[in-house]
Amino acid sequence: MNTIEKFNKHVMQSYGRYPLVVQNGEGQHCTDENGRTYIDFGSGIGTNSLGYCDEKWADAVCAQVRKVQHTSNYYYTAVQAEFAEKLCNISGYDSVFFCNSGAEANECAIKIARKYSFDKYGKNRHNIITLVNSFHGRTIATLSATGQDVFHNYFFPFLEGFVNVTANDIDDLKSKLDDTVCAVMLEYVQGEGGVNVLNQEFVDTVYQLCAEKDVLVIADEIQTGAGRTGKFLAGEHFGKKADITTMAKGIAGGIPMGACLTNEKCSGVLTAGTHGSTFGGNPIACAGGLAVAERLESDGFLESVAEKAEILRKRLSECSEVKSISGLGLMIGIELKTKNAGDVVKKALDRGLLLLTAKTKVRLLPPLTISSGEIGDGLEILIDILEE
Ligand SMILES: Cc1ncc(COP(=O)(O)O)c(C=O)c1O
Known part of the structure; x- marks a missing residue:
């Protein structure tokens, strides 16, 4: 039995899950059991605010486990x-x-x-x-x-x-x-x-x-x-x-x-x-x-979140399939003109990008530590899917 089969046999089916087994992660990327990496524009579900296994965060947590x-x-x-x-x-x-x-x-x-x-x-x-x-x-x-x-x-x-x-x-x-x-x-x-x-x-x-x-x-x-x-x-x-x-x-x-x-x-x-x-x-x-x-609270961190959000919003607003963009900062809702948000999320998963939905919108909650280069990498996939 593979992980998904074992999981579904014993874990209650209260979520509609995507076929991805997350094995480990680093920064804004996670890796599945086959070694394929994904860029995570959902940071789990708004939870991994510093991305996967941030070094300082992991050190602090591990030190406490040992104390x-x-x-x-x-x-x-x-x-x-x-x-x-x-x-x-x-x-x-x-x-x-x-x-x-x-x-x-x-x-x-x-x-x-x-x-x-x-x-x-x-x-x-x-x-x-x-x-x-x-x-x-x-x-x-x-x-x-x-x-x-x-x-x-x-x-x-x-x-x-x-x-x-x-x-x-x-x-x-x-x-x-x-x-x-x-x-x-x-x-x-x-x-x-x-x-x-x-x-x-x-x-x-x-x-x-x-x-x-x-x-x-x-x-x-x-x-x-x-x-x-x-x-x-x-x-x-x-x-x-x-x-x-x-x-x-x-x-x-x-x-x-x-x-x-x-x-x-x-x-x-x-x-x-x-x-x-x-x-x-x-x-x-x-x-x-x-x-x-x-x-x-470190110097300039929250300002950088706001700046990165602006980059993301600007790039998205130039996409012909985007009807409107809502939210604040790195909490972003994308209303689409013709495409179905759920279908976009599935296609993005196939292409190595993790996204979320909120009602009929595509929702982005990327890690606050994401770099502008990583934003570019994820957006390239997303915009390609939206404009195809
Ligand atoms: C605004 C808001 N309130 C409450 C909750 C519930 O949080 P939890 O799932 O941690 O119980 C959520 C979760 O999505 C939320 O977005």
């Missing part, structure tokens, strides 16, 4: 303290709860929002506004929060307490932001929903109305955070800092890690016994996260 791999959250570790301090310093947040994934980070944000409101105003102020076309995760609560009917199937009953507002529709927001609402949760750029950027006026209105009513803003920056858009957090593009920001994906360079960051107002909401996670803040993950954070 202590895990301990109970009833004790302290220096590496968790250091990573928390670093995240708070870079982002301007006050404190952080560590978990292992995006969905868990959002679960934490939902709990904080509801408890903040319960502690201050009592019951019946538990509703959370989320946006149509949003994606917040695969647990029951985060599926309930997700504003897409396609995800509200099979697993009934979903949780009550989530109200959907159409993105960028200020009237819809105003009509639903009543005194049952404790938080508004948004992605500045809806990733899975099609790489759609919210408009400034809508974001301004959310923040203004929430401030007036002491309703919390939760920014789901699981896909947009950790430098993906050329800023540490995408909220910086809008001049905004949410009460709660959730991060995951690229935060630890490909090791499972989620973080829920809170401002001073929300920092004391979770008290001993109200929330927890066995592996949350795992020392290995924190060591990976620290290595990523140090790179992101």
Whole structure:
């Protein structure tokens, strides 16, 4: 039995997978079992922010494995303290709860929002506004929060307490932001929903109305955070800092890690016994996260992300098959004129280029460390496929 046959015999079939067995990787390339290399324009799925097996990152992770791999959250570790301090310093947040994934980070944000409101105003102020076309995760609560009917199937009953507002529709927001609402949760750029950027006026209105009513803003920056858009957090593009920001994906360079960051107002909401996670803040993950954070704050790094994004966008906009380009920084959605995004991804795989889709668009989330030469190599394949 080959790897794919063995895999399919024993691993649940909950993903539509492509026929690629990733054996190892270096930089922006991975290699399959037959020694064929692929340039990865998806960085895993926005996770391998420094590419495959970045040397400094790997050294930090391996050194931590040899020191202590895990301990109970009833004790302290220096590496968790250091990573928390670093995240708070870079982002301007006050404190952080560590978990292992995006969905868990959002679960934490939902709990904080509801408890903040319960502690201050009592019951019946538990509703959370989320946006149509949003994606917040695969647990029951985060599926309930997700504003897409396609995800509200099979697993009934979903949780009550989530109200959907159409993105960028200020009237819809105003009509639903009543005194049952404790938080508004948004992605500045809806990733899975099609790489759609919210408009400034809508974001301004959310923040203004929430401030007036002491309703919390939760920014789901699981896909947009950790430098993906050329800023540490995408909220910086809008001049905004949410009460709660959730991060995951690229935060630890490909090791499972989620973080829920809170401002001073929300920092004391979770008290001993109200929330927890066995592996949350795992020392290995924190060591990976620290290595990523140090790179992101190094001189000129985020500026280089923004510059590379410009190169990519400009080249793509010159392609005759490209109808429009959306997103921010190195989070790129490509709307096509005639071709099907799924077919393009399959053809690209055959040609040694890994891409992603988001709804009907081709989605690019290349490693933040990609060079302009590597961008050129990948684009040559992509544009060739688009224009053939
Ligand atoms: C915006 C957003 N929120 C939440 C999630 C869920 O993250 P995870 O798959 O790590 O649970 C994702 C994953 O794609 C995401 O893009």
